Amino acid sequence: MSKIKELISWKFLLFIAISIILTNTPIIGNYFRVINTVIHESGHAIVALFGGKVHEISLFMNTEGVTYTSHSSWFGGFFTGAAGYIFSSLIAFLSFYFISRKKYKWLIIILLLFIGFNLVFWVRNFYGIFWLITFGAAFIFLLYKGTASIVEHFLLMIASILLVESITSSFTIFLLSFTQPYAAGDATGLAQATHIIPAQFWGIFFLSQAIAFAAAGFKIGSYRISK
Structure with missing residues (x-):
């Protein structure tokens, strides 16, 4: 059993390594990384729908994205601002969850819905x-x-990209929250919304939740993905 788990773990780590190489490849790397941008911006949009309105989303070749929303309350704007990174980490985890149970069709349908x-x-x-x-x-x-083989391995690659990008993007915001607290994206927005909670706190929060979801995804990916 331990040997089987070791082999499974190596398969998981192999796809993580492939995703890191792929996402750092010129041009094509950014193309694949946009999947995380779509999930991130969709997180903002979905939460904004609860008491607010989504006007437009823009996706760019450099992997950046912008969601334009309006809200009827302070709480709506606050939770919308917090949703992006959490949503990215959650979907990365759920991707490995579905793959571990061989629910490939369900995962494809969910991603197609996004x-x-x-x-x-x-x-x-x-x-x-x-x-x-x-x-x-x-x-x-x-x-x-x-x-079945192509579907499994392609989805493993997508899940690995989502996992890697959820961590790297959160780490980037974490660094920016300390080096450029007034230009740290969602961390800055939440700091401005709360007034008393600084951008550094939100940078730490985004990175911490990304690591927590990644650890859960690693556990599933290492011990439950077969073959």
Whole structure:
């Protein structure tokens, strides 16, 4: 049993290594990293729908994204601002959860729902539409034509990218919250919203939750993903 677990662990680590190499490859790396941007911005948008409105989402080639929302209350704006990084970490964890139980179809459908909602309702810039159509087409192909092996390994790669990006993006905000607290994205926004809780606290919070979800994903990926 220990040897089996060791082999499984190595498979998980192999895909993490592949995802790190892939996401750092010029041009194509950014293309794959946008999947995390879509999840992140969708997190903002979904939470904003509860008592607010989503106006537009923009996705860019450099992996940056912007969600334009309005809210009827302070609480709506606060939770919308906090949702992005948490959502990215949660979906990364759930991806490994579904893969570990061989629920590949369910995971593809969930990711297609994110893509579909963004394409139909929110994203309007050219690159964003291009990315959603091309990546969505790849998932549709997997859903109907992909072999079990191809589907599993492609989804493992996507889950690994989401896991790596959830940590690296949170780490970037963590660093910015200390070096540039007035230009640290969501951490700055939450600091401005609360007035008394500084950006550094939110940088630490975002990084901590990312590590916690990553640890849970690592446990699942190391000991429950077979073959």
